[in-house]
Amino acid sequence: MKRCKKCILPETIPFIEFNEEGICNYCLLEAKQPVVLSGKKAFDEFIDYYRQEKKRRNSKYHCIVPMSGGRDSSYVAWKMAREYGLNVLCVNYANPFTSEQAKINMQKLSEELGVEIVQYRFRPGLHEAGFARNLEIWLQNPSLATVNMLCLPCKPFYWEIFRIARRNRVGLIIDGSNPYEVTSFKNDAVGGFGTKALYSRTAIMNFIKNVLKRSSYITPRNIESMLKVFLVMDGNTPFLHLFYSDIRKTALFYWIPYDEKEIERVLYGELGWEKSKDNESPWRFDCEIDSIKNLCFKRLIDATEKDDLFSRNIRAGLMARDEAMKRIEREGRINLSIVDRVLAKVGKDRSLWGLSKKALYI
Numbered sequence: 001m002k003r004c005k006k007c008i009l010p011e012t013i014p015f016i017e018f019n020e021e022g023i024c025n026y027c028l029l030e031a032k033q034p035v036v037l038s039g040k041k042a043f044d045e046f047i048d049y050y051r052q053e054k055k056r057r058n059s060k061y062h063c064i065v066p067m068s069g070g071r072d073s074s075y076v077a078w079k080m081a082r083e084y085g086l087n088v089l090c091v092n093y094a095n096p097f098t099s100e101q102a103k104i105n106m107q108k109l110s111e112e113l114g115v116e117i118v119q120y121r122f123r124p125g126l127h128e129a130g131f132a133r134n135l136e137i138w139l140q141n142p143s144l145a146t147v148n149m150l151c152l153p154c155k156p157f158y159w160e161i162f163r164i165a166r167r168n169r170v171g172l173i174i175d176g177s178n179p180y181e182v183t184s185f186k187n188d189a190v191g192g193f194g195t196k197a198l199y200s201r202t203a204i205m206n207f208i209k210n211v212l213k214r215s216s217y218i219t220p221r222n223i224e225s226m227l228k229v230f231l232v233m234d235g236n237t238p239f240l241h242l243f244y245s246d247i248r249k250t251a252l253f254y255w256i257p258y259d260e261k262e263i264e265r266v267l268y269g270e271l272g273w274e275k276s277k278d279n280e281s282p283w284r285f286d287c288e289i290d291s292i293k294n295l296c297f298k299r300l301i302d303a304t305e306k307d308d309l310f311s312r313n314i315r316a317g318l319m320a321r322d323e324a325m326k327r328i329e330r331e332g333r334i335n336l337s338i339v340d341r342v343l344a345k346v347g348k349d350r351s352l353w354g355l356s357k358k359a360l361y362i
């Protein structure tokens with residue numbers, strides 16, 4: 001398979017083009033708009049404001065960290081509690097698809113840092129049913145633009161997190177998202193080449209058009225979730241600015257650099273984390289639906305979100321291309337036992353795909 005000579009994006013990515021030197025248009029585009037971070041000094045001043053704000057609000061906590069059980073959110077909790085000495089409240093969605101290792105790691109983090117983790121949950125079976133239905137619809141009419149429908153049931157998590165923040169009089173929410181995990185091929189499938197944000201008008205309208213084309217997606221539950229997603233998105237929307245003007249959401253890795261080695265040192269060295277036994281990838285092992293999503297991506301474009309993530313890391317100078325090629329071999333593979341486990345939870349099996357192992361690209 002032909003790949004970009006600078007990053008590792010393969011020729012199967014929609015909208016990809018290569019110049020004479022074999023460099024892809026994604027590399028050329030990003031060279032024009034590099035990621036700019038606000039810096040540690042600015043972050044320290046920002047946090048100082050919220051140290052005072054806690055007193056003014058008479059709150060028990062300085063900030064909320066949305067916690068998936070994955071490594072980035074766990075590192076943010078460590079950073080804020082240990083390095084900045086803040087009282088952190090972690091908020092976790094009791095996701096029925098959270099991996100066992102992620103649950104164990106979360107427990108360890110809570111004990112080690114002495115931070116509270118509050119959970120919110122939906123009615124039993126609701127998430128499972130929504131996921132199974134959206135997967136079946138997707139398989140009948142696979143499209144890159146609607147893979148995200150698999151994650152719809154838990155996507156509007158900021159809806160809950162802002163409510164919990166208000167209830168606890170907390171003015172600051174800090175999450176662990178980073179600029180390198182914005183998967184271009186997912187966004188571009190909805191908004192066209194170079195789409196920066198999924199909540200641009202064009203992207204939202206195209207997404208709705210794609211969903212409406214498959215009318216089985218139109219269920220009361222999906223509509224409710226979609227409305228909430230559009231209202232809260234990543235925690236920075238006009239709706240939230242209006243109704244929660246006293247609560248600010250930010251992301252640590254838009255201030256300070258993302259350093260994978262430092263994150264691993266903290267998690268495995270200080271928090272006693274252990275790697276997942278059956279997932280080669282340390283990234284997004286927390287929700288096991290990720291393996292199903294990547295199976296869908298593999299089927300359509302013979303690539304996973306990791307091809308994009310590693311490519312962005314290469315462009316940002318955080319990873320060498322050789323290393324990315326080695327890692328994609330290992331981490332780009334999908335473990336079918338995870339796929340089977342997820343499907344079994346919703347009373348399904350792999351016959352849904354009606355394909356052999358070979359056709360699943362595994």
Ligand SMILES: [Zn+2]
Pocket residue numbers: 004005006007008009023024025026027028311
């Ligand atoms: Zn490239």
